[in-house]
Amino acid sequence: MDAASDPSVNEIVVQAGAQLGKTEVLLNVIGFHIANDPAPILVVQPTGHKGMAETFSKDRLAPMLRDTPCLKGKVKDPRSRDSGNTTLQKNFPGGRISMIGANSPAQLASRPIRIVLLDETDRFPASSGSEGDPIELARKRSATFWNRKILMVSTPTNKGSSIIEERYLQSDQRRFFARCPHCDEAQILEWRNVQWQKDRPETAGYVCDGCGVFWSDAEKNKAVRNGYWEASQNFHGIAGFQISGIYSPWISLEDAVRDFLKAKKLPEMLKVWTNTYLGETFEIQGDGIDEDDIPGKDSFEKEFLPDECVLITAGIDTQDDRLEIEIVGWGRDQESWSLDYRTIYGDPSSPQVWGQLDAVLSETWDHPRGVEMPIRCACIDSGGHHTNAVYVFVKPREGRRIFAIKGVGGEGKPQVGKPSKNNRQSVRLFPVGVDGIKELVYSRLKIREPGPGYCHFPEGRGDEYFLQLTAEKMVTRFKKGYKRREWVQTRPRNEALDCRVYAIAALAIMNLNLNSLANRFAKAAQSEDDEPEIKAEVAEKVSRPSQRPMRRPGSGNFVNSWR
Numbered sequence: 105m106d107a108a109s110d111p112s113v114n115e116i117v118v119q120a121g122a123q124l125g126k127t128e129v130l131l132n133v134i135g136f137h138i139a140n141d142p143a144p145i146l147v148v149q150p151t152g153h154k155g156m157a158e159t160f161s162k163d164r165l166a167p168m169l170r171d172t173p174c175l176k177g178k179v180k181d182p183r184s185r186d187s188g189n190t191t192l193q194k195n196f197p198g199g200r201i202s203m204i205g206a207n208s209p210a211q212l213a214s215r216p217i218r219i220v221l222l223d224e225t226d227r228f229p230a231s232s233g234s235e236g237d238p239i240e241l242a243r244k245r246s247a248t249f250w251n252r253k254i255l256m257v258s259t260p261t262n263k264g265s266s267i268i269e270e271r272y273l274q275s276d277q278r279r280f281f282a283r284c285p286h287c288d289e290a291q292i293l294e295w296r297n298v299q300w301q302k303d304r305p306e307t308a309g310y311v312c313d314g315c316g317v318f319w320s321d322a323e324k325n326k327a328v329r330n331g332y333w334e335a336s337q338n339f340h341g342i343a344g345f346q347i348s349g350i351y352s353p354w355i356s357l358e359d360a361v362r363d364f365l366k367a368k369k370l371p372e373m374l375k376v377w378t379n380t381y382l383g384e385t386f387e388i389q390g391d392g393i394d395e396d397d398i399p400g401k402d403s404f405e406k407e408f409l410p411d412e413c414v415l416i417t418a419g420i421d422t423q424d425d426r427l428e429i430e431i432v433g434w435g436r437d438q439e440s441w442s443l444d445y446r447t448i449y450g451d452p453s454s455p456q457v458w459g460q461l462d463a464v465l466s467e468t469w470d471h472p473r474g475v476e477m478p479i480r481c482a483c484i485d486s487g488g489h490h491t492n493a494v495y496v497f498v499k500p501r502e503g504r505r506i507f508a509i510k511g512v513g514g515e516g517k518p519q520v521g522k523p524s525k526n527n528r529q530s531v532r533l534f535p536v537g538v539d540g541i542k543e544l545v546y547s548r549l550k551i552r553e554p555g556p557g558y559c560h561f562p563e564g565r566g567d568e569y570f571l572q573l574t575a576e577k578m579v580t581r582f583k584k585g586y587k588r589r590e591w592v593q594t595r596p597r598n599e600a601l602d603c604r605v606y607a608i609a610a611l612a613i614m615n616l617n618l619n620s621l622a623n624r625f626a627k628a629a630q631s632e633d634d635e636p637e638i639k640a641e642v643a644e645k646v647s648r649p650s651q652r653p654m655r656r657p658g659s660g661n662f663v664n665s666w667r
Contacts, residue, residue, distance in 0.1 A: 105127060105132060107343040107345075108129070108132075108133050108253065108255060109136070109153070110137070110343075111251065112339075113253070113341065113342075113343045114252065114253070114254065114341040114342065115253075115254040115255070115256075115271075115275075115342045115343070115514075116253070116255040116256070116342075116343050116344075116345075117257075117268065117271045117272045117274075117275050117342060117343070117345065118255075118256070118257040118258075118268075118344075118345045118346075119258065119259075119260055119268045119269060119272045119344070119345070119346045119347075119383055120257070120259065120345070120346065120348075120383045121347070121348050121349040121352075121379075121380055121381050121382060122259050122349070122380040122381070122385035123349075123352070123355075124351070124352055124383070125645050126223070126258075126347065127160075127164060127223060127257070128303045128314065129255070129257065129291075130221045130223060130255065130257065131164060131165065131168050133219065133221065133253075133255060133310065134147070134165065134168075134201060134219075134221070135168060135172060135175055135463045137199065137219055138175055138178050138179065138196050138199070139174045139175060139178070140199075141200065141201035142196065142197060142198025142340055143199045143201060143218040143219050144197070144199050144200055144202075144215070144217050144218050144219070145200070145201045145202070145219040145221065146201075146202050146204070146217040146219070146220050146221065146227065146242060146245065147160065147201065147202070147203045147204070147207055147220070147221045147223065147225065148204055148205070148206050148212070148220070148221065148222045148224075148228075148238065148242050149203065149204070149206070149223050149224065149352065150205065150206055150207070150224055150227035150228055150229075151205040151207055152192070152203075152205025152207065152208045154247075155205055156205070156223075156224070156512075157192060157203040157204055157205050157639070158191055158192065158203075160201050160203060160223070161191050161192060161194075162191065165194075165201070165203075168579045169194075171227050173555075178196045178197065179195070179196045179201075179326065179640075180195075180269045181655050188430070190328050191203075192204065201252050202217075202547050206228040206229060206238035206239075206242075207229050207238075209238075209241070211614070212241040212245070213377055214263075215532060216245055216246070216248050216249070216263055217242075217245040217249075218246060218249040218251065218252050219246075219247050219252070219255075220242050220243065220246050220252070220253070220254045220255070221255050221256075222239060222242060222254070222255065222256035222257070222258075223256075223257060223258070224257070224258045224259070224269075224273065225239060225256045225258040225268050226258045226259065226260055226261045226266055226267050226268050226516070227516050228460070229266065229514070230514070232441070236362065239256070239267065242254075248462055249290060256268065256271060257363055259379050259380055260379055260383065260384060260385040260386075260504050261379060261384060261385065261386070261514065261515065261516065262375075262385060262386055262589060263385035263386060263387040264385075264387075264389075264589065265515065265589040266385045268608075271342075271344070271400065272344040272345075272346055273339070273344075274342060274344075275342040275343060275344025276335035276336070276337045276338060276339040276340070276342065276343060276344055277335060277336045277337045277342065277344050278335045278336075278344055278345050278346070279292050279332060279333070279334065279336065279346055279347075280293075280328075280331055280332070280333055280345075280347050280351060281332055281333075281334055282324070282327035282330070282331040282351070283327055283330040283331055283332075284314055284317070284326045284327055284345060284596055285319075285320075285323050285326045285327055285330070285591065286312065286315050286317045286323075287312065287314045287315035287317070287452070287547035288314075288528065289312060289313060289314025290331070290332075291312070291313045291314065291328075293310065293324075293328075293348065293350040294396075295348070295350065295382060296592070297310055297311045297312075297313065298310055298311075298350065298357055298360065298361065299311055299318075300361050305359075305361035305362045305365065306358050307557060308356075308357040308358045308360070308361040308496070309321075309324075309357060310323075310324050310350075310357065311511055316437065321357055321358075324350075325350050325353050328351050328353070332472040333345065334497045334639070340637065343559075345634045346383060347383060348381065348382045348383045348384070349381040349382065349383065350382075351404070355381075360381060360501055363377060363381065364377060369437055369555075369556035369557065370437065370438065370548075370556050370557045371541075371544075371547035371550075371551075371557070371558060372544050372547065373547065374386070376597055393546050393549050393550060393574050393595070394574065395567070395570040395571050395573070398549050398559070398561070398570060398573075398574075399550075399551070400549075400558060400559045400560045400561050400563075401561050401565070401570070402423060402561065402562070402563045402564075403554070403560040403561060403562075404441060404560050404562055404563070405562065406443075406444075406562035406563060406564065408472075408474065409433065409443070409469045409470060409471050409477065410433065410441050410560070411445065411471075411472045411473075411621070412435035412436065412439065413433035413434065413443075413471070413477070414434065414435055414436075414616070414621040414622050414625050415433070415434045415440055415477075415480055415616065415618060415621060416431060416432065416433050416434070416443065416469060416477055416479050416480055417432055417434065417479065417480060417481050417483075417607045417608075417610035417611050417612070417614070418430065418431045418432070418464075418465060418477070418479050418481075418482040418483075418606075418607055418610065419432070419433075419482070419483055419602070419603040419604060419605065419606025419607035419608070419609070419610060420461065420482060420483065420485065420578055420603065420606060421485050421489060421492060421599045421602040421603050422484065422485045422488050422490050423452075423488070423608065423618055424451075424452070424488070424489060424490075425449065425450070425451065425527050426447050426448060426449045426450065426452075427448040427452060427457060427461055428445075428446075428447055428449070428465060428599040428600070428602075428603055429444075429445070429446045429447075429448070429461070429603065430444070430603035430604055430607055431443045431444040431445075431446075431464075431479065431607075432444060432607040432608075433469075433602070434611060434618055435558030435618065435622060436556075436618060436622040437555065437557065437618070437619065437620050438548075438556065438557055438611075438618060439554065439555060439557065439558075439560070440461075440548075440556050440558070441560040441561075441562075442559070442560065442561045442562060442565070442604075443562070445543060445565070445569055445600065445603070446464060448460045448464070448595040449623045452490040452493050452494075455492060458493070458497045462501075462563075465479050465482050465501075465504075465506060466478075469480070473625060473628065480505060480508075480609055480610075480614060481505040481507070481610040481611070481613055481614050482505070482506045482507070482511065483507055483508075483509045483534070483536070483606040483607070483609045483610045483613070484497070484498060484506070484507070484606070485509060485510075485511065485602065485606060486508040486509060486510055487510060487598075488510060491527075492528055492529070495508055495527055495528060495529035495531050496529060498531050499529050499530075499531045499631070502532060505610075505613070505614070507523075507531075507534055507613065508531055508532070508533050508534070509533070509534045509535070509536045509540040509603075509609055509612075510533055510534070510535055510536065511536050511602075511604060512535045512536060512537055512538065513538060513539055513590075513591075514539060515539055515540070515589060516537075517535075517537030517538075517539065517540055518532050518537050518540075519536065519537055519540060519608070519612040520535070520536055520537070520609050520612040520613050521534065521535040521536075522535075523535075533607065534538060534613065536605070536606070536609045538591075538602075538605055539589075539590075539591055541605045541608050541609065542576060542591055542601065542605060543578070544608065545573075545601065545604055545605065545608070546574075546578075549573075549574075550556065556649050568597075569600050570600075571595065571597075572595075572597050572598050572599055572600035572601060573592055573600040573601050573604065574601075575595045575597060575598035575600075575601055576591045576592060576593050576594065576601060577591070577592060577594055578590070578591055579591075579592050
């Protein structure tokens, strides 16, 4: 806040965890310039109309303008006949506020701006349309102002490709030093000093680096109140700030430890916790995996469905002369079993090929609990040369949760997005964030012990399968002047990896709580005195698909509301 009104500071970079006041700083800068120093202001969000820019305007900016006494009347209500204001454009005496998305090149390239505010820059696209890097486009709009101010804030993402981390490293790199209420030692608060008794998050506290005294939450908050910012590099016009959730007065150390204990089970959950709580980039161990270093090989007998399996999905990859199918069983904490992998040879434009696929997807598996388990959801790749054939196949089978999908590359994409029906057959087409799921697959293949996220493979699975499963690696390339991480193939065939990605997408579409399902299975089997017929009947109720008709997507996220 001080740097925002310091004339010697041209640019401000804030790398911080979630819910630590980053957006509030942007709002206060806007309010200051409306009330005291009018100027043209640009707010850039990752997405514009009907996206984050519109949400920012309605949910954050509008209440501030309404409830702050010195701002009342400065910006006219957009509903007024002569206001000249809209949701994304607001005028005030001496200036204006424009709120746009980083994905809108036309809006980024027009009119000079003195105050540029960039929110969640690590979610920005690599290029705004074909115009280039959105941050540079926004920055150039302030070039004619001697007193310009550029402020970018974000939670970080992956090490080596995080925009906010790269800009922070170019700054004077300020960190916040808290002062111990017992020994007055100034120190940066770090997670290694948060300690607790095993499996008892309620005992969590912070250990002082200086005197070793165990701080309570109240003492930690007092240490923060008596603290200060200090730079570690020379100042050259860019003031950089980095801070973690440990400093937050709203998140207790007990809650932080509980979240950490949940997150550490799976690499993808630990990544989110590291980004959003610690405010640090997450470093993925290695850029690929060797096929000989997969620990879950030969871990179960192919003829038997594992007792821990409570749900089955399938992923189908479409090639010019065949279909590749993987059937995956899922258990508690997304532990997985590759139940089968098949190839159906033939031209995918032929009905016979799709008839064979329908037969495979109609198969059931005998569960040890005495129930036949069907494939609950399947995703079929609609890319390539047989898109319409995929649509024709899935159209009458959507009620069985057999869906067409389309892979979407790029970091930060959700596993599964909202489906569209803009195709010849009007079927639901789900966009799938393949880069993120591949990262998830490779991180899970490195898990060494059975349990959360562990990947099991049956006895006798051929070497070619594992060569295909590990056929890609992550590389860092420069695109539009910025580092970007991309997946590249190291060998011609990678269908096994694609099939696993689509099977995970099917699991995401189901959006079921696997732990709850596992608990219900366990409850059905817990009494040794129950008659086998009764136990089988209970297990069948637990595992069989719902017979309710499919819900139509409402105004909310279709995938998240799926049941």
